[in-house]
Amino acid sequence: MRTTTNQFIRRFYCAFLVSLSVSGFQNSGNANNVSTQPAAHDAKPFVKPRARRVFKSTDEIVTLYGTKVREKLKPVFSAHGVSYPPKEMTWVALKQEKVLLLFAKDGSGKQRQVLSYYIIGQSGGPGPKLKEGDMQVPEGFYRMPSFHPNVIAHMALDVDYPNEEDRAHAIGEKRKNLGRDILIHGSRWSSGCLAMGNVPMEELFVLAYDCGLKNIKLIFAPCNLLVQKPNVDFKKQPAWLPSLYTRIAAALKQLPIDITNVPAAETLEETKATY
Template structure:
């Protein structure tokens, strides 16, 4: 009886780890995910080894609208700083620089988000949902509907999402599954209007002066990551991001 009680206790203590590990198992039940792993995972593992990135790892994504780039930064669990692993090109874009304000405006959001959906049966091959709108977005939208359903996905069409082609989304999706399966519950996705250097900010504000307050606020988090290669600790209040 004592042995049985001890066994039940050990199983109870380890259940969360097994439950987390089941995420990859569940994803691999879908044909597109299993095909993505078969096609991409061996080469990705080799690239990780060549870059000196161990497993498990944590993932951070940074998107830049003007440049049309999505950067994937990784760090091995236990390390403090991220290193750039891959950069992907957007294969289509809609809207102009500036945040998304309302449903149907064709804008890609700008701000600090995280992945909140893994869709292995997407109409756009595979897709990763972004947590738009957040509190800052809702504050900005006021009485307007802010919209939603913003994804990083395959194919090359968009009305505000970030499309990468089917080939590239397979790599991004696999890396995201690996990070989540290893215990990263929130994978940050930070979307910027452009690389927010002081020079770029001054240049683009001449074209879009109405975004001065918002872009200056965004730049604080951008500058922190560029300097430290660490994700800033932030919160949202009264339509602004607050950084610690």
């Protein structure tokens, strides 16, 4: 009987600990933010309790950073003859060059390269994203459907990969698990996304908010196809890839691409834009 009682006590105690662990995850608002509050009988905690994360809305993020960002960007746009916020924009990511270039039309309707950012972190290499876990940054024409004000990488903009074209190719090739959650985000580490650093991301976030996500087009290219060929073995790539690159090159030809002044700040987390 004593053995049975002891077993019952041990099982009850283990269940109690599990319930505390689950409660900690639920109350934290983030599965990685486990509570470090000491038990009542502990004299000293091993680590300092982590402050509870405060989640913010998109509007709150823009209110927090908007004034500073707009004071910085409005003169830049004005110097290029572009009103702020612009009615439309095209953002071009060149993967090999690791740059994000922002274009808008001036008063005469001419495209101007207004901002240039160094991409601090990205994974993979030339070639499209085909499946989950391949670490590739997508290639093609995309949009940004939503804001992400609460991510571990400071803040982010969602990229609509896989889009309709990606899904159509996958159906034709009987591919599944295409991957998802491709973002343009802060911080410096990335897995299939574009990591821009926190300060540049604040600028991109506010600019996208002011311009309107529906008014921004994304072009993700393997490289500047106007001056070089991508380092891709087409024999190992889908048959439709050369056609996609032809369309991307035609789109890039409409833009005054200049990467000569983009800062090579690979070692810096908080890079600045070239204006």
